[in-house]
Amino acid sequence: MIPRRVVVTGMGVISPVGNDCGTFFANLLDGRSGIRKLSAKFASHLTADVGGQVDYDPTARFPRPKLALLDRFSQFALEAAAQAIRDAGIELEESLKACTGVFVGTGLGGASTMEAGYEEIFLGGKDRLPPPTVPRTMNNAAAGHISIEYGLRGPSFTYSTACSSSAIAIGEACRAIRHGYIESAIAGGAESLLTLGTIRAWEALRALAVTDTEDPAASCRPFSKDRTGLVLAEGAGMLVLETLDQALRRGARIHAEVIGYGAASDASHLTRPGEEGQVRAMRLALADASASPDEIDYINAHGTGTPAGDVIETAAIRKAFGHHAGHIPVSSTKSMHGHLMGAAGAVEFIASIMAIGRGAVPPTANLRVPDPECDLDYVSNLGRSGIAVRTVMSNSFAFGGSNAVLIGRSFVR
Amino acid sequence: MSNLAVIQQLIAAAAEVPVESLDPTRPLEELNVDSLTVLEVMFDIEDRFNIKMPEERVPIKTLQDIVDLVDRLVAQRSDGPK
Numbered sequence: 001m002i003p004r005r006v007v008v009t010g011m012g013v014i015s016p017v018g019n020d021c022g023t024f025f026a027n028l029l030d031g032r033s034g035i036r037k038l039s040a041k042f043a044s045h046l047t048a049d050v051g052g053q054v055d056y057d058p059t060a061r062f063p064r065p066k067l068a069l070l071d072r073f074s075q076f077a078l079e080a081a082a083q084a085i086r087d088a089g090i091e092l093e094e095s096l097k098a099c100t101g102v103f104v105g106t107g108l109g110g111a112s113t114m115e116a117g118y119e120e121i122f123l124g125g126k127d128r129l130p131p132p133t134v135p136r137t138m139n140n141a142a143a144g145h146i147s148i149e150y151g152l153r154g155p156s157f158t159y160s161t162a163c164s165s166s167a168i169a170i171g172e173a174c175r176a177i178r179h180g181y182i183e184s185a186i187a188g189g190a191e192s193l194l195t196l197g198t199i200r201a202w203e204a205l206r207a208l209a210v211t212d213t214e215d216p217a218a219s220c221r222p223f224s225k226d227r228t229g230l231v232l233a234e235g236a237g238m239l240v241l242e243t244l245d246q247a248l249r250r251g252a253r254i255h256a257e258v259i260g261y262g263a264a265s266d267a268s269h270l271t272r273p274g275e276e277g278q279v280r281a282m283r284l285a286l287a288d289a290s291a292s293p294d295e296i297d298y299i300n301a302h303g304t305g306t307p308a309g310d311v312i313e314t315a316a317i318r319k320a321f322g323h324h325a326g327h328i329p330v331s332s333t334k335s336m337h338g339h340l341m342g343a344a345g346a347v348e349f350i351a352s353i354m355a356i357g358r359g360a361v362p363p364t365a366n367l368r369v370p371d372p373e374c375d376l377d378y379v380s381n382l383g384r385s386g387i388a389v390r391t392v393m394s395n396s397f398a399f400g401g402s403n404a405v406l407i408g409r410s411f412v413r
Numbered sequence: 414m415s416n417l418a419v420i421q422q423l424i425a426a427a428a429e430v431p432v433e434s435l436d437p438t439r440p441l442e443e444l445n446v447d448s449l450t451v452l453e454v455m456f457d458i459e460d461r462f463n464i465k466m467p468e469e470r471v472p473i474k475t476l477q478d479i480v481d482l483v484d485r486l487v488a489q490r491s492d493g494p495k
Contacts, residue, residue: 063429064429065427065428065429065450068427068449068450068453069449128456130453130456131452131453131456132449135449
C-alpha cells in the first residue's frame with residue numbers, strides 16, 4: 001500500500017510554563033522560565049531543590065472515585081489528551097474509535113504512588129497498600145486511561161526509553177498510521193517524578209543543576225559556559241495524529257505534517273551521550289522526510305544543560321548539517337520548562353510545531369556566558385519573531401543511548 | 414446506626430453516589446460502584462469494625478452479602494478470646 005501522510009490536528013500541554021498551548025508557547029517565546037524552588041515539604045532536605053513543577057488542582061478536574069485511580073502522571077496525560085482532542089475538533093465515532101491507537105511515552109510511570117507505597121510499608125509499618133496501587137503505578141496507566149476515557153479500541157502502547165520516550169511514541173504512532181495499521185492516534189508523553197526518592201537518585205548521578213540561589217528560575221543553562229546540569233520537571237504533551245486524507249475530508253485545521261522520524265542507538269554508554277548515534281538519528285529523520293539539511297528552519301535541541309551533553313549535541317548537529325549548521329537557529333526550551341523526561345519529546349515537538357504556526361522561535365534562556373565549544377546560533381535569551389519557519393526538527397537523546405528525532409513541516413492546502 | 418447504614422455510608426463516600434441509591438439487594442455493579450472502590454472500602458470496613466477479612470474468598474455479590482459477612486465477623490470477634 002502507498003504510505004499515507006500523517007498530520008497533527010490537535011495539541012495539548014501541561015507544563016511548568018503553562019497548562020495550555022497558547023500560554024506555554026507565549027511564555028517560551030518571551031524567555032520566561034517556570035523553574036522554581038520545589039514547593040514540597042521534603043525539598044528542605046535536598047541539595048537540588050529546584051524543579052519544573054506544574055501548577056494545577058486535580059480535585060477541580062476529577063471526581064474523587066476517579067482520582068483514586070489516577071497517579072499524577074496519568075492526570076497530566078488525561079488533561080493533555082483532553083486539550084488535544086478538543087483542539088482537533090474530531091468526532092470520535094465508533095468506526096474511528098476502533099482504529100485509533102494510543103501511544104504514550106513515560107520514564108517512571110506512577111512514581112509518586114510507588115513512593116507513597118514504599119513509605120507506608122517501610123516507614124509506616126503498614127501491612128497492606130491501597131488497592132489501586134498496582135494500576136496507578138504501572139507505566140501503561142496513562143495509555144489505559146486515555147483509551148478508556150475516549151473509547152479508543154485500537155492498539156495501546158507505552159514506550160519507556162527515558163528522555164526519548166514520547167518522541168518515540170509520536171514517531172511510532174506516525175509509522176503505524178503511515179503504514180495502515182491504524183487511522184489515527186493520540187500520541188505523546190507524561191511524567192511526574194518530583195519525589196524525594198527520585199530526586200535523591202538523580203542527585204547521586206551528579207547530573208542535576210546547582211540551584212542558582214539568586215535566581216532559581218535561571219538554574220538551567222543549556223549551551224552556556226556556566227551551565228551545571230539539568231533540572232527535573234513534570235508535565236505532559238499529547239497530539240492528535242491522523243491521515244492527511246481524513247483531516248482534509250473533515251475540514252480539520254492542520255497544525256503541521258509529520259514528515260520525518262529517525263531513531264538510532266548509541267550502543268556505547270549507559271548515560272554518556274554518543275555523537276554518532278545522534279548524527280545517525282538526525283540523518284535518518286532527514287532521509288525519512290526526504291529533506292536536505294538546508295531545509296530545516298529551526299532545531300529544538302535536546303539541550304539538557306549538562307556540561308558534556310550540550311557539547312556532544314553541538315558536535316552532532318555540526319556533523320549532520322555540515323556548513324548549514326551555523327545558519328540554523330537552535331534552542332533548548334528545557335532552559336525554561338526543565339527536563340520533562342518521558343514527556344520531553346512530546347512537549348518539545350509541540351513547541352517546535354507552534355514555532356511553525358507563529359513564525360517565531362523560542363530562545364535558549366539563561367545563556368549568559370558563551371562557550372567556545374558550543375558555537376551554534378542558540379537564539380540566546382530573546383525569542384525571534386516574524387521569521388519564516390516551515391520545517392522544524394526536534395531532538396531527544398536519552399540514557400541508554402536511545403536517540404529520537406522528529407521533523408515537522410507546515411502544511412499548505 | 415446499624416451495620417448496614419455504616420457500610421452504606423462508607424461506600425457512598427468512596428464512590429460518590431447517594432446513600433439512598435445503595436439498595437442492599439441489588440448486585441454491586443448495578444449500583445455504579447467500581448470493583449476497585451469495593452476493594453478499598455473493604456479495608457475501611459476492617460478498620461471501622463476492627464475485624465479482619467478472611468483469607469478465603471467469600472462470594473460478595475450484593476451489599477447485603479457484605480453486611481452478612483461483617484455481622485458474622487463482628488460476632489466472632491465478640492465471642493472469641495481477647
